[in-house]
Amino acid sequence: MRQFSLADQFRDEARERAVLSAIAHDAQLYWRLIDSLPPGVFVDEAAAWKALSEAVEGERPPVDAVPGYWSASDDPVGDAEKLADLYQRRLLAEAQERLAEALHDEGVPARELAGRLEEEAARAQQAIRELSSGRLQLASDLVRGVLADARERYEARKDTGKPVMGIRTGIAKLDEITGGMEEGLYLLAAGPSFGKTTLATQVSQAAARQGVPVVYATFENGPANLVTKMVCAGAGTNSRDLRRGYADPDRLARAAAELEPVLRRIALVEGTARLTVAEVRARALQMMNRFGTDRCLVVVDYLQLWAKASAELRGMVSARERTEALAAELRGLATRLKSPVLAIVSQNRDKGDYGTNGKSAPTLDSLKESGDLEYAADVVMFVHRAQDRTAMEPARAVDLTVAKNRNGELGKAELIFRADLGVMREETARGAMAP
Known part of the structure; x- marks a missing residue:
């Protein structure tokens, strides 16, 4: 006769099948639900989940991975969350069963039970945390990957004769300073109307x-406004002219056609x-899978607005706490994706560039109002008015200063910002914009 197990009370075969069937009929659901469905969630249909995952990630039709008679869930997101909750309850139930067994074991002194309780609680909490933080890895297990990456970069440099770089930003001097955008959190800070979004869309x-x-x-x-800005910039047209009906539609159409492979x-x-x-x-995982890449770029425009709006963070008292928490999550996102995350941030009014009237370059202190963001970031960049250059209106001379770089040098790129055209380019020796 099968022994009773408390953990078995927290499993739902019908719900597992319903979620799997829903994913089989809509593969895009896989990418939406993957964070809610870590290993161990499917206990009755583990083999079907494995087959389904392999089909979706291999871009094969997933419908054959599950029996056709299974009914699809009407609420796959909600059901996935319930399955994850059941999994966590199974972990806790297993801990409780082990503790109960010790409680009835006369060979275990009562004085040890309190310690057992703490150990079981810590074990369960750690397992639950690892659902979102990724699996534990020993440093020694990573050596082979580090050496393989080093050899791949070495061979690439030998083949091309050029240094290996991360994702290039389109600004040569910035790439020279940072080595391109690698895995990590990049903060782009500036005052209002200094071209933060312009620069972010160009980097994108x-x-x-x-x-x-x-x-x-x-x-x-x-989103439509951002696309408008990008198309107008590509056409060399002021977006205000588009809104007022003065922009040449044929010129815009040509620019859009040229940008289509990029967009x-x-x-x-x-x-x-x-x-x-x-x-x-x-x-991000969905896009990486679609284009067959092992990295991507995530852009957040911008950090404080997300922190303020986020329903998930409303339990925190202050905007500072919310911003710090979100920045930490974004750095974790960069680590999990092994990709750069570029987040636009605003500066303090009393310490940012627009608080100093351009008399000095901004410092990391100008981010303090929003928490200790500089500690979470791998790279911090500021766009601010140039200290020693001017430009003829409507152009503006600005500097892009790298104030923190966890992996390399500090420095600045001298740029010209055309707010009317929505472009920011490097300044040439003659003071013009680089093409």
Whole structure:
């Protein structure tokens, strides 16, 4: 006779089948639900989940991975969350069973039971945390990968004769300073109207031109507005002229056609109160799978607006706490995706560039109002008015200063910002914009 198990009370075969069937009929659900469905969630249909995962990630039709008579869930997101909750309850039930066994074991002194209780609680908590933080890895297990990466970079440098770089930003001096964008959190800070979004969209397009998919979460501009800005910049047209009906539609159409291969690699996610870092990760994994890449670029425009709007963070008292927590999550996202995350941030009014009237370059202190962001970031960059250069209106001379670089040098790139055309380019020796 089978022995009773408390953990078995927290399994739901019908719900497992319903979720699997829903994914089999809509493969896009896999990328939405993957964070809610870590290993161990499917206990009755583990083999079907494995087959389904392999089919979706291998871009094969997933419908054959599950029996056709299974009914699909009407609420796969909700059911996936319930399955994850059941999994966590199984972990706790197993801990309780082990503790109960010790409680009835006369060979275990009572004084040891309190210690056992703490150990079991810690074990269960750690297992639950690892659902979202990824599996534990020993440093020694990573050596082979580190050496393989070093050899791959060495051979690439020998073949091309050029240094191996991360994702290039389209700004040569910035890439020279940082080595391109690698895995990590990059903060781009500036005062109002200094071209933060302009620069972020340019970097996004530069990444897409290199075959790197981009997920751009936008809280300040609507997705259509961002596309308008990019097309107008490509056409050399003021977006205000488009809104007023003065822009040449044929010129815009030509620019859009030239940009089409780039824009198809840029996924725009409209920021809402319900958007979570887990959802952004799912979009990024989906794009990486679609284009067959092992990295992507995630852009957040911008950090404080997301922190303020996020329903997930409303339990925190202050905006500072929410911003710090979100920055930490984004750094974790970069680690899990092994990709760069570029987050736009605002500066303090009393310490940012627009608080000093351009008399000095901004410092890391200008981020303090929003928490200790500089500690979470791998790279911190500021766009600010140039200290020793001017430009003829409507152009503006600005500097892009790298104030923190965990992996390399500090420095600045001298740029010219044309707010009217929505472009920011490096300044040439004669003071013009580089092409």
